[in-house]
Amino acid sequence: MVKLQRFHEDKALVRQFGKYILEKQDSALAGNSDAVFNIAISGGSMNKVLYEGLVNNKDTFPHIKWPQWRIFFCDERLVSFEDPLSNYGQFKKAVLDPLVHKGDQLNLGPTVYTINQSLIGGGETANKKIAEEYASSLPASFDLILLGCGDDGHTCSLFPGEAFNYLVEEMTRKVVWCHNSPKPPTNRITITLPVIADAKHICFLATGSSKKNIMHDVLIIKNSELPSVLVNEMIGSRVTWFLDDAAGALIPQDC
Ligand SMILES: O=C1O[C@H](COP(=O)(O)O)[C@@H](O)[C@H](O)[C@H]1O
Numbered sequence: 001m002v003k004l005q006r007f008h009e010d011k012a013l014v015r016q017f018g019k020y021i022l023e024k025q026d027s028a029l030a031g032n033s034d035a036v037f038n039i040a041i042s043g044g045s046m047n048k049v050l051y052e053g054l055v056n057n058k059d060t061f062p063h064i065k066w067p068q069w070r071i072f073f074c075d076e077r078l079v080s081f082e083d084p085l086s087n088y089g090q091f092k093k094a095v096l097d098p099l100v101h102k103g104d105q106l107n108l109g110p111t112v113y114t115i116n117q118s119l120i121g122g123g124e125t126a127n128k129k130i131a132e133e134y135a136s137s138l139p140a141s142f143d144l145i146l147l148g149c150g151d152d153g154h155t156c157s158l159f160p161g162e163a164f165n166y167l168v169e170e171m172t173r174k175v176v177w178c179h180n181s182p183k184p185p186t187n188r189i190t191i192t193l194p195v196i197a198d199a200k201h202i203c204f205l206a207t208g209s210s211k212k213n214i215m216h217d218v219l220i221i222k223n224s225e226l227p228s229v230l231v232n233e234m235i236g237s238r239v240t241w242f243l244d245d246a247a248g249a250l251i252p253q254d255c
Pocket residue numbers: 041042043044045046074075076087147148149150151154155156157183
């Protein structure tokens with residue numbers, strides 16, 4: 001069974017989200033300065049909450065051991081890093097750039113693993129190679145994976161619908177090329193369900209009223225055609241959902 005964390009106020013949500021990540025960092029590092037914290041993050045609305053919860057937060061910021069962080073992307077859009085759709089580009093703007101401006105952190109930032117930008121635009125063979133190369137950079141398992149949930153129930157770039165079964169059915173490769181994505185851009189790469197299933201902790205974040213219907217489908221109806229539901233079903237005991245009131249509007253309070 002998944003854990004639900006619900007919040008009336010944005011401030012409380014970002015504070016608790018930051019605290020949750022910090023706890024997972026501390027348990028991964030266990031006070032060992034040689035250890036690393038392997039975290040995979042999602043794009044979209046996650047970035048603002050990461051900034052507010054980790055960087056612009058005096059309770060968490062001083063305790064984050066940035067140099068020991070190894071940051072990966074749950075999915076990436078196959079566009080240049082300067083393109084507004086790039087997940088890395090969005091993360092850089094929202095989190096890394098402000099972090100650099102915090103002075104001392106300049107040379108003490110996290111290690112961030114991006115896709116091989118030089119292969120973008122090279123067609124099918126290059127797209128498959130981007131996925132393969134990214135897979136080879138992943139750690140054996142993640143300490144924490146932070147997931148979003150689109151208003152269609154997708155998570156990472158694992159989309160619902162028969163045309164995308166090849167994504168959720170992939171049980172061998174760690175990263176695959178997602179082609180003909182129903183949301184722009186057309187070409188993406190995504191980690192697969194076995195990678196998610198191997199993680200120590202999974203945390204979903206869903207905020208805003210545009211998520212209220214899908215949250216009902218995911219958490220109440222539990223429609224197993226939705227990739228987000230598949231994650232809950234696979235490893236529910238390691239999954240925590242952070243919801244604001246708007247996203248959780250159709251979820252009974254006693255749920
Ligand atoms: O396309 C994507 O969408 C999901 C959900 O994004 P959100 O802005 O609706 O929270 C995101 O988790 C994923 O990384 C991204 O590529």
